[in-house]
Amino acid sequence: MREEKRKIAILGSTGSIGTQALDVIQQHPDRFEVFALTANNHVQLLVEQARQFLPEIVVIANEKKYTEVKEALSDLPIKVWAGSDAICQMVQSEAITIVLVAMVGFSGLKPTISAIKAGKTIALANKETLVVAGELITSMALAHRAPILPVDSEHSAIFQCLNGEGCNRINKIILTASGGPFRSFSTEELAKVTTTQALKHPNWKMGAKVTIDSSTLMNKGFEVIEAKWLFDVAPSDIEVVIHPQSIIHSMVQFEDTSIIAQLGQPDMRLPIQYALSYPERLTLNIKPLDFTEISSLTFEKIDYDKFRNLTFAYQAIEMGGNMPCILNAANEVAVASFLQESIGFLQMSEIIEKTMQKSTFVKTPDLDDYFRTDLEARTIASEFI
Numbered sequence: 124m125r126e127e128k129r130k131i132a133i134l135g136s137t138g139s140i141g142t143q144a145l146d147v148i149q150q151h152p153d154r155f156e157v158f159a160l161t162a163n164n165h166v167q168l169l170v171e172q173a174r175q176f177l178p179e180i181v182v183i184a185n186e187k188k189y190t191e192v193k194e195a196l197s198d199l200p201i202k203v204w205a206g207s208d209a210i211c212q213m214v215q216s217e218a219i220t221i222v223l224v225a226m227v228g229f230s231g232l233k234p235t236i237s238a239i240k241a242g243k244t245i246a247l248a249n250k251e252t253l254v255v256a257g258e259l260i261t262s263m264a265l266a267h268r269a270p271i272l273p274v275d276s277e278h279s280a281i282f283q284c285l286n287g288e289g290c291n292r293i294n295k296i297i298l299t300a301s302g303g304p305f306r307s308f309s310t311e312e313l314a315k316v317t318t319t320q321a322l323k324h325p326n327w328k329m330g331a332k333v334t335i336d337s338s339t340l341m342n343k344g345f346e347v348i349e350a351k352w353l354f355d356v357a358p359s360d361i362e363v364v365i366h367p368q369s370i371i372h373s374m375v376q377f378e379d380t381s382i383i384a385q386l387g388q389p390d391m392r393l394p395i396q397y398a399l400s401y402p403e404r405l406t407l408n409i410k411p412l413d414f415t416e417i418s419s420l421t422f423e424k425i426d427y428d429k430f431r432n433l434t435f436a437y438q439a440i441e442m443g444g445n446m447p448c449i450l451n452a453a454n455e456v457a458v459a460s461f462l463q464e465s466i467g468f469l470q471m472s473e474i475i476e477k478t479m480q481k482s483t484f485v486k487t488p489d490l491d492d493y494f495r496t497d498l499e500a501r502t503i504a505s506e507f508i
């Protein structure tokens with residue numbers, strides 16, 4: 124018997140992941156329906172999406188925009204809520220099958236916890252949630268039987284490589300990195316790069332924050348931490364390799380040295396759809412890879428001296444406790460400042476390094492500690508701007 128349509132709540136529907144998720148849902152109206160949409164500021168797009176997909180609930184996080192959204196949807200039977208607490212309340216709705224967390228940054232933490240407490244299946248794009256509180260999130264997910272399905276392309280790849288491998292032991296995870304737009308730049312050249320240059324990712328079209336993270340390789344550092352928590356692998360068994368074409372999305376090497384890789388076009392609709400349809404695979408209108416058209420798949424070593432953020436991420440996860448939360452908060456402040464052109468490219472790493480040194484270390488943080496840490500680290504990081 125065909126299962127009922129999956130009802131999806133998209134947190135961050137106006138963003139890069141959110142809009143691509145709606146494209147996937149639109150391609151499979153017999154399999155998915157939108158239960159809820161949320162955004163922070165983009166009222167016009169949120170309203171357009173609501174008119175097209177007719178969700179039960181729309182939540183605008185920025186409460187100042189509530190009246191605008193409410194009035195724009197007043198002719199439709201859609202509930203309009205406002206505020207971040209309303210997102211946390213909405214994700215617990217009985218009818219929801221999957222909560223796609225596609226908000227950016229620390230803002231994803233609270234609603235993810237709320238959805239986990241309600242035992243929802245989580246399709247997780249928001250990697251910062253696992254960076255900040257991976258131990259807490261994964262243990263809560265286990266306790267509440269809330270599966271976490273990766274949306275991040277590398278983690279979706281690893282998930283697919285591990286499918287059907289049961290308890291087979293692995294030697295290592297090989298996490299591929301495009302290297303970003305500056306992979307062949309010298310440190311002197313990096314000092315002069317502009318925000319506009321950093322926002323031009325060679326292979327992926329993504330939101331501003333993750334695009335900057337890719338250019339500094341902090342994105343890869345976050346992905347090492349994310350992989351540790353999702354797949355229970357020691358960071359020392361996660362190897363990052365530059366693969367400029369972003370065709371191999373990641374690989375797993377097993378103890379017999381055999382390597383399984385997942386390949387595909389650099390198009391996020393594929394991992395988004397896999398998380399939403401799992402364990403089934405559905406059709407998708409993406410041009411399949413043609414190996415005769417790919418001139419080469421190449422690999423390079425990471426230059427850790429040039430891209431210091433990746434080293435900081437390994438250090439943070441090695442120290443554990445609240446250090447990855449400090450790393451994330453400092454990075455959010457640094458990236459926002461770089462986007463505003465208040466600081467240069469290399470200053471981002473300096474701010475993160477100093478904030479990690481100056482913030483209060485907590486070995487076994489609870490949820491309140493993470494909120495305290497986030498606030499303290501942001502304050503400290505801001506002093507270095």
Ligand SMILES: NC(=O)C1=CN([C@@H]2O[C@H](COP(=O)(O)OP(=O)(O)OC[C@H]3O[C@@H](n4cnc5c(N)ncnc54)[C@H](OP(=O)(O)O)[C@@H]3O)[C@@H](O)[C@H]2O)C=CC1
Pocket residue numbers: 134135136137138139140141161162163164165166184207224225226227228230248249250251274275276327328329330331332333391
């Ligand atoms: N884009 C990609 O291809 C990939 C993204 N990811 C991860 O997925 C997440 C989303 O990325 P991406 O889609 O690029 O980001 P975008 O910046 O494009 O979108 C972010 C979304 O979150 C909403 N939002 C932002 N801040 C808040 C807040 N404080 N409260 C509520 N909602 C908020 C935005 O609303 P509004 O539009 O109104 O501001 C928007 O809908 C990130 O964690 C990223 O690292 C992972 C792999 C690939």
Ligand SMILES: CC(=O)[C@@H](O)[C@H](O)COP(=O)(O)O
Pocket residue numbers: 275276277299300301302303327333336337338342343391
């Ligand atoms: C699409 C996706 O998953 C991004 O996180 C991607 O990984 C960015 O590419 P790089 O960080 O490898 O440049």
Ligand SMILES: [Mn+2]
Pocket residue numbers: 275276277346
């Ligand atoms: Mn990724």
